[in-house]
Amino acid sequence: MPFPREDSYWTEVQSFLAQHAQPQAAILAPNDFLEFFPGTYHYNVSYLFPANHFEFVVFHKGMVAEVDAQLAHQVVAEFQPVLANPVFVVYAKTAIPEISSPPAVHVESLLQALKNRPALPHHLTRRNYAIVVTTHNRPDCLKRSLPQFYKLNVPIVVVDDGSTATNASQNQQLANLYSATLIRIPENRGLPNAINVGVEYWLADSAITWISYFQDDVDIRPDILDVLAKLQHPIDRPLLAGQEGPEHPIVNTTEIAGYTVLLKRSMPGQHLHAHRDYWRAVLPIPTPYLGAPKADKGKPGQGADEDWWITAWSPNSIVKQGGYVVCIPGLVTTFRPQAQGSTWGNQSGISVEVEPDRSLKGVNVLVDGYNLQLTKGTGIKTYGLSLMQALDRLGANVDVLLSRGGSKKNAILDEVIFFDNQSSQQNWINLSKWLIKSISPFYRAKRRKPFTGFVVKRGQYSEDFLRYATSFSLPQCYDLANGLYKKFRLTTNITIPEKIDVWHATYPLPIRVRGAAKITTVHDLIPLRLPYATLDDKEVFYFKIRDALKDSQVIITVSENSKQDLLKYFDTDPNRIIVTYQPIALSPLDGISEEDLADGLQRFGLKPQQYLLFVGAIEPKKNVGRLLDAYATLDTDLQLVIVGKKGWLWEEELGKLAYLFDSKTSVKKVKLLEYISTEGLRYLYRGAYSLVFPSLYEGFGLPPVEAMNFGCPVITSNVSCLPEICGDAALYVDPYDVKDIKQKLELLLSDRPLRERLIVAGQQRAETFSLQNYTNRLHHAYIKALS
Incomplete structure (x- = not known):
């Protein structure tokens, strides 16, 4: 039924559009507007167009259900409300300076109506x-x-x-x-x-x-x-x-x-x-x-x-x-084979309770291999391996982009060069060559052929790396991209000869893959929040983060704290940032006997419950120096075991060992274990009296949740993401206060019931970060990127 021409709300909107809309302006509105505005599109076809197709969108509050929900939400998010009355709300793609904001009460009623209609994604319909x-x-x-x-x-x-x-x-x-x-x-x-x-x-x-x-x-x-x-x-x-x-x-x-x-x-x-x-x-x-x-x-x-x-x-x-x-x-x-509550009663199905399928089957994913191809482990390498494991569970087709060279003419030399320790120099000559390469249409990765088996790889390269060694490779692509970005702020475009749906950078990389949606994982802003604690080029890091936020369909962070850091310091859409957290990669030692545990620790000269444990790189942000200060004044004969590779300024962190602990008179012993296998780390977590992790800042903080999963109680910092990750399952310290670290250690050493409570709470908390929960959150991020 047409609108009554004498209706004041209708005529108000008509007069407004006559004054501000061009004669053929695209307007989404009820069909009655077509008589006066030939650029009108009826609500029935709203699903066919993106929001930016329209100059104005006229919502009739009684007809909201007829407007495509995805378009409606996009209009509300991106357009400006310019007129509102009890019946209509008008949004304009471009702000009209002389128009003041319409009454909020009239706009709010529209927003409430839209709130009950989720913006479900569009896809091409299978027409037949x-x-x-x-x-x-x-x-x-x-x-x-x-x-x-x-x-x-x-x-x-x-x-x-x-x-x-x-x-x-x-x-x-x-x-x-x-x-x-x-x-x-x-x-x-x-x-x-x-x-x-x-x-x-x-x-x-x-x-x-x-x-x-x-x-x-x-x-x-x-x-x-x-x-x-x-x-x-x-x-x-x-x-x-x-x-x-x-x-x-x-x-x-x-x-x-x-x-x-x-x-x-x-x-x-x-x-x-x-x-x-x-x-x-x-x-x-x-x-x-x-x-x-x-x-x-x-x-x-x-x-x-x-x-x-x-x-x-x-x-x-x-x-x-x-x-x-x-x-x-x-x-x-x-899922309901007995059909209870129905008159049908079809019982031919097998009784299986399953969650609705979460799948990325048929989705081709390319993950950066920058950290995966390193022979030593890093936190981002661990993250990347967990990511690929979850993608495998979701049924995606996963490949890795490596940057190793080879030989086109000789199969044996190709394998030798690929597995050789490769390095490059970033000088102006190389940068000039790289710039020419990057703009060439022939700058494309190639899928590697299976290896001959000539090179002995055992003990040097992990099975995870070898599994993806026949993925795509583009020699020195990461050096090229980082070099060009540092000098010219250029993003490198790479062609993959096969269809790629999603390019996932496990940390900010100035690389695009042609034809693919981009997901970037931002772990933390530590180089910006604690610039004195890292060696990163802070200016380059800042702009990489900024450009990743602009260039990626979805940004993944590993904690809500990291997400809030991004929103606080960068101008970006919060809906494009998804928190997936990080899964626990180490499986617990279930069913192991006390005797087997003791045997496993004997190789390190340790006994169960007779040592405190720290796990992490030895660098300023991990706060090992203050941990040593607190431990030095502690009345205990438990050893302190530090597991981690020596990082930047490790000498300053560990330099206190010489004067804090006199090897002849002190009963305290600090044991440094720089290179530990995954299996060895599992035994160390299981046998420790407690993990002590007083880090100054973390993006996620994997060691505390790993320890919880092994039944090891946790003392950690009350800053950054750590309270978010550990919840009520940890004892918290001020990481800058040596006295507080010491007092919490004394409390845990003297209160056995507290220790038992933390063990139980920790194991429950660790379930939050299971691979299955991570996979579910990752699925959500990928669906958003693909839609």
């Missing part, structure tokens, strides 16, 4: 696919399954088969939320009738070629339609199913398009995928008369058994034509 979902009195099931169907990016119709008024209302809300059409059948007539209604709805659309039917109580693999597309055929394989029904016999097992499939003469009805001609041939499923019984439940009105009719009983079924139903096990899983 459609989905039918049937439901009856199970909005809880629909709430779980419908978001998964939505992510398949195909049109959906939900058939509500006579749910109660309350459940039907909830189903309608879910359908609205996930852009699905809902058809409500007033009286429950059973699945045959519901399937008839849903499939016929799509058969009326000639553009739909393949129709997938699902019950509401299923989880699906995100790539289900990709798999089906490889297997389906309108003549040879017109009917497929994604869930194995163990009560339906297997006639044969074969392989099609690289997938192992089961050939059957009948299948359960949780999922059936068929060509439109097949659906047309077997429909309608008979519902002959209201009193017709169904053998297994005796409910009137059910008619023929729907799954048997579609697969085998219909004269036009694939089985009656001499073929088989093709089953691809594992595409679909029933």
